[in-house]
Amino acid sequence: MAANPVVALPASTPALERVAWAVDGLNIEIPSWGFVNTGTRFRVFPQQGVPRTVFEKVDDAATVNRYTGVAKTVSLHIPWDKVDDWAELKAHADGAGLRFGGINSNTFQDPDYKLGSVCHPDADVRAKAVGAIVECNEIASVLDAAAVKVWLGDGTNYPGQDDLRGRHRRLLAGLREAYATLPADTRMFLEYKLYEPALYSTDVQDWGQSLNVVRQLGDRAGVCVDTGHHAMGVNIEQIVALLLAEGRLFAFDLNDKKYGDDDLMVGSIDPYQLFRITHELVNAMRDDADPIAQATANATTYMLDQCHNIEPKVPAMIRSVMNLQETVAKALLVDRERLLAAQAAGDVLEANGALWDAFQTDVRPLLAELRVARGLPADPYRAYLDSGEEEAKYAARVGGTPASW
Numbered sequence: 109m110a111a112n113p114v115v116a117l118p119a120s121t122p123a124l125e126r127v128a129w130a131v132d133g134l135n136i137e138i139p140s141w142g143f144v145n146t147g148t149r150f151r152v153f154p155q156q157g158v159p160r161t162v163f164e165k166v167d168d169a170a171t172v173n174r175y176t177g178v179a180k181t182v183s184l185h186i187p188w189d190k191v192d193d194w195a196e197l198k199a200h201a202d203g204a205g206l207r208f209g210g211i212n213s214n215t216f217q218d219p220d221y222k223l224g225s226v227c228h229p230d231a232d233v234r235a236k237a238v239g240a241i242v243e244c245n246e247i248a249s250v251l252d253a254a255a256v257k258v259w260l261g262d263g264t265n266y267p268g269q270d271d272l273r274g275r276h277r278r279l280l281a282g283l284r285e286a287y288a289t290l291p292a293d294t295r296m297f298l299e300y301k302l303y304e305p306a307l308y309s310t311d312v313q314d315w316g317q318s319l320n321v322v323r324q325l326g327d328r329a330g331v332c333v334d335t336g337h338h339a340m341g342v343n344i345e346q347i348v349a350l351l352l353a354e355g356r357l358f359a360f361d362l363n364d365k366k367y368g369d370d371d372l373m374v375g376s377i378d379p380y381q382l383f384r385i386t387h388e389l390v391n392a393m394r395d396d397a398d399p400i401a402q403a404t405a406n407a408t409t410y411m412l413d414q415c416h417n418i419e420p421k422v423p424a425m426i427r428s429v430m431n432l433q434e435t436v437a438k439a440l441l442v443d444r445e446r447l448l449a450a451q452a453a454g455d456v457l458e459a460n461g462a463l464w465d466a467f468q469t470d471v472r473p474l475l476a477e478l479r480v481a482r483g484l485p486a487d488p489y490r491a492y493l494d495s496g497e498e499e500a501k502y503a504a505r506v507g508g509t510p511a512s513w
C-alpha cells in the first residue's frame with residue numbers, strides 16, 4: 109500500500125505508553141488548500157504570506173510537520189495543484205520530508221458541471237468528469253500517493269429537475285469506470301455531503317449512499333466521513349462505529365461546525381464530539397475480538413479539511429493538529445476494561461464515567477514531555493509563533509498571485 113504512515117496501535121499497552129501512540133503512530137494529513145486565501149460566498153479576505161504555488165503549499169505543510177512531527181502527508185486538489193513536472197513536485201516534497209496522501213478530484217468548478225458531473229444528463233459531460241477522476245488516479249500513481257478522493261457536488265436544485273434513479277445509475281457507471289483505473293496499491297475514498305452546492309437532492313448525500321456505492325466498486329473503495337457534512341444533531345460517532353464494523357471507514361475530512369459546513373478548526377466548537385469519534389476509533393484499534401474493525405481503524409486516514417478564513421493559516425493548522433492529537437490522547441486513556449465491565453453489568457453511570465474521566469484528563473503536560481523526548485517543541489503552536497517564521501514568510505512571499513478560491 110502506498111504512503112499512509114499510520115502505525116498500528118498494539119491492542120494491550122499500558123495507559124501511559126498508549127498515549128505515546130498519539131505522537132509516534134498517529135498521522136494527520138494536511139490539505140494543500142488549507143493555506144490559500146478563502147472566504148465565504150460573501151467575501152474572500154486576503155492574508156499575507158499566502159502560497160503562490162503548490163510548491164509553497166507543500167512548504168507550509170512541511171512547516172506544520174516540522175513543529176508537530178505528526179503531519180507527514182499532504183493532500184492535493186486537482187486541478188488547483190496541477191504542475192507540468194510531477195517528478196519535480198515529488199522531489200520537493202521528499203526534500204521537505206513529506207509524502208502525498210489523497211489526490212482530490214474537482215468536478216464541481218468547471219462551467220460544464222452546472223447540472224452535475226458523473227451524474228450529469230449529458231454523456232459528454234459525464235465522460236469529462238470520469239476523465240478528471242482518472243487523471244487523479246494517474247497523478248496518484250506518479251506521486252506514489254496513498255489515495256484518490258472523490259467528492260461530487262452533483263445533485264439537483266428542484267423536484268422534477270432530473271430522474272433520481274437515473275442519476276444513481278449514472279453515478280455507479282461513472283465511478284466503476286474511474287475505479288477500474290485506480291493504481292493497484294491505491295485506495296479510493298468516496299465522500300458524502302448532506303447538501304451544497306445542490307440544494308434539493310445530492311447524489312451522494314449520506315454515509316449509507318456512500319457505503320452502498322463503495323461496496324459495488326470493490327475492496328479498495330471506502331467511505332470518507334467529513335465531520336461537517338451532516339445535519340445538526342446527527343450521531344457521527346455511531347456512523348464511525350458502523351463503518352468500522354463494516355470495514356469501510358477509510359478516511360476522515362476533519363473540521364468543526366456550529367451550523368452548516370463551516371470548516372472551522374477541528375475540535376474548536378464541540379471537542380466532546382471529537383472525543384466521542386476518536387474513542388470509537390481507538391476502541392476498535394484495541395478490540396482484538398473484531399479484527400475487521402481493528403484493521404480498518406488502524407488504516408484510517410485523518411485529514412484536516414478546513415478553511416482558515418479570518419485566522420492565520422499555518423498557526424491555525426498547527427493548533428488543529430494539536431487539538432486532534434490531544435483528543436486522540438484522551439481517547440487512548442479510556443480504561444477499556446472498566447468500560448467493558450460496566451457495559452456487561454448494565455452499569456450505565458459507570459460506563460459513561462469511563463469515557464468522561466478520560467475526556468476530562470489534561471493530557472497536555474504528558475504530550476509536551478513526549479514531544480520533547482523526541483526533539484520536538486513542547487508547545488508547537490507557541491514555538492512557531494516565537495520563531496519569527498511567520499513574519500519571515502510575509503517578507504519572502506511578496507509579488508506573484510496568492511493562491512485563492
Ligand code: PSV
Nearest residue numbers: 212259299301334361369413
Ligand atoms: C466539499 O465541501 C469538501 O469537503 C470536499 O472535500 C472538497 O474536495 C473540499 O471540501 C474542498 O473544497
Ligand code: MN
Nearest residue numbers: 299334361413
Ligand atoms: Mn471534505
